[in-house]
Amino acid sequence: MHSKLPRIGTTIFTVMSQMAKDFGAINLSQGFPGFDADPKLLELVAHFTTKGFNQYAPMSGIPELREIMAEKTMRCYGFLPDPVEEITIVSGATEAIFCAITAVVDPGDEVILLEPAYDSYEPAVILSGGIPIHVDLKPGEFSIDWEKVRHAVNFKTKALVINTPHNPSGYVWTEEDLKQLASLVRDRDIYVISDEVYEHITFDGRTHFSLVGHEELREKTFVCGSFGKTFHVTGWKIGYCIAPKDLMAEFRKVHQFVTFSTVTPIQYALAEYLKDAAHYEGVSSFYEKKRDFFFEGLKKTGLEIIPAQGSFFQMAYFGHLSKISDRELAERMTQQLKVACIPVSSFYHDKQDPKFIRFCFAKEEDELEEALNRLQGLSKIL
Numbered sequence: 001m002h003s004k005l006p007r008i009g010t011t012i013f014t015v016m017s018q019m020a021k022d023f024g025a026i027n028l029s030q031g032f033p034g035f036d037a038d039p040k041l042l043e044l045v046a047h048f049t050t051k052g053f054n055q056y057a058p059m060s061g062i063p064e065l066r067e068i069m070a071e072k073t074m075r076c077y078g079f080l081p082d083p084v085e086e087i088t089i090v091s092g093a094t095e096a097i098f099c100a101i102t103a104v105v106d107p108g109d110e111v112i113l114l115e116p117a118y119d120s121y122e123p124a125v126i127l128s129g130g131i132p133i134h135v136d137l138k139p140g141e142f143s144i145d146w147e148k149v150r151h152a153v154n155f156k157t158k159a160l161v162i163n164t165p166h167n168p169s170g171y172v173w174t175e176e177d178l179k180q181l182a183s184l185v186r187d188r189d190i191y192v193i194s195d196e197v198y199e200h201i202t203f204d205g206r207t208h209f210s211l212v213g214h215e216e217l218r219e220k221t222f223v224c225g226s227f228g229k230t231f232h233v234t235g236w237k238i239g240y241c242i243a244p245k246d247l248m249a250e251f252r253k254v255h256q257f258v259t260f261s262t263v264t265p266i267q268y269a270l271a272e273y274l275k276d277a278a279h280y281e282g283v284s285s286f287y288e289k290k291r292d293f294f295f296e297g298l299k300k301t302g303l304e305i306i307p308a309q310g311s312f313f314q315m316a317y318f319g320h321l322s323k324i325s326d327r328e329l330a331e332r333m334t335q336q337l338k339v340a341c342i343p344v345s346s347f348y349h350d351k352q353d354p355k356f357i358r359f360c361f362a363k364e365e366d367e368l369e370e371a372l373n374r375l376q377g378l379s380k381i382l
């Protein structure tokens with residue numbers, strides 16, 4: 001049969017999680033927390049499911065959740081979006097990104113993707129008949145090479161997908177990055193899809209600069225977020241999109257035929273839970289302790305690492321230790337050391353291999369400790 005996505009197979013996250021299961025390995029591959037959410041949040045969901053909040057929610061999300069999200073956006077980023085016309089609750093950031101890309105990309109349009117890139121961007125562009133244009137981030141820190149991005153822009157460029165804090169590298173955009181982006185899209189009809197799912201996970205005092213907080217950029221941007229990452233509930237698949245009224249109108253036309261609306265009782269629970277800002281303001285320091293613990297242990301394995309600036313991932317370079325591919329290393333680690341990770345080549349369309357692997361450190365300390373003990377045997381498998 002003809003395939004609309006001939007180059008796409010099963011995602012690396014599914015492949016490595018399955019391999020971890022098959023070999024009884026500690027799974028630091030796919031990004032999901034190894035601990036549960038706050039019992040208060042779980043109780044709220046139980047409350048709303050048993051009190052009959054179980055039918056379709058409004059297409060754009062329940063007003064209570066959109067209103068508290070507007071307030072939260074004001075509190076965090078200094079801008080108050082209109083909860084009626086500028087915020088939509090969706091079934092995960094993946095849906096938000098898909099709907100935003102589908103809403104703006106026409107056949108033949110070029111969309112700039114910065115690689116390594118999260119795997120859902122490119123298929124969404126291709127399904128709309130768009131042409132992905134790949135620009136590499138600077139290897140090492142994985143910051144933005146603005147010169148290269150500028151070169152990639154032309155009259156066919158319809159959109160740019162960005163991600164801060166970045167998966168897999170953890171790079172956090174600076175104010176200067178926002179300035180560069182603003183000057184790039186100024187006077188051009190280019191939209192920005194801003195994947196900010198790790199907005200509440202930044203380290204060493206770094207600020208997350210949301211594009212919704214930038215006066216000029218927010219006029220052209222779909223900000224996509226996920227409650228799954230912030231509240232340790234990735235399996236709930238619930239997120240949001242913030243965009244100006246005219247963009248949001250088009251976004252909703254797609255959203256209403258992708259999922260129509262999003263799980264009702266969880267929306268009510270989140271609307272209540274978000275009233276206490278401490279529930280999201282403490283997430284960075286919670287993860288920073290895990291980052292530090294994991295980083296210190298990983299240093300002793302011989303891998304070359306620079307501490308992640310944000311997200312719950314730590315990248316590690318192994319090119320000075322071995323010439324094997326990152327995929328081979330990830331497989332040997334899973335099978336022989338019993339620790340699973342993600343080969344970073346999977347985040348490149350051409351599977352280029354800059355010799356990095358990615359670990360998820362969103363785990364309990366004893367699990368991380370055991371993984372670190374096992375990783376001390378790294379030299380034996382190279």
Ligand code: PMP
Nearest residue numbers: 092093094118167197226228239
């Ligand atoms: N973007 C990035 C960068 C991610 O890491 C994830 C997590 N899987 C997503 C989007 C998707 O988020 P969600 O699970 O809310 O769809």
Ligand code: GLN
Nearest residue numbers: 011013014029030031167
């Ligand atoms: N975002 C998660 C990661 O990067 C994976 C989510 C998924 O499996 N699609 O590991």
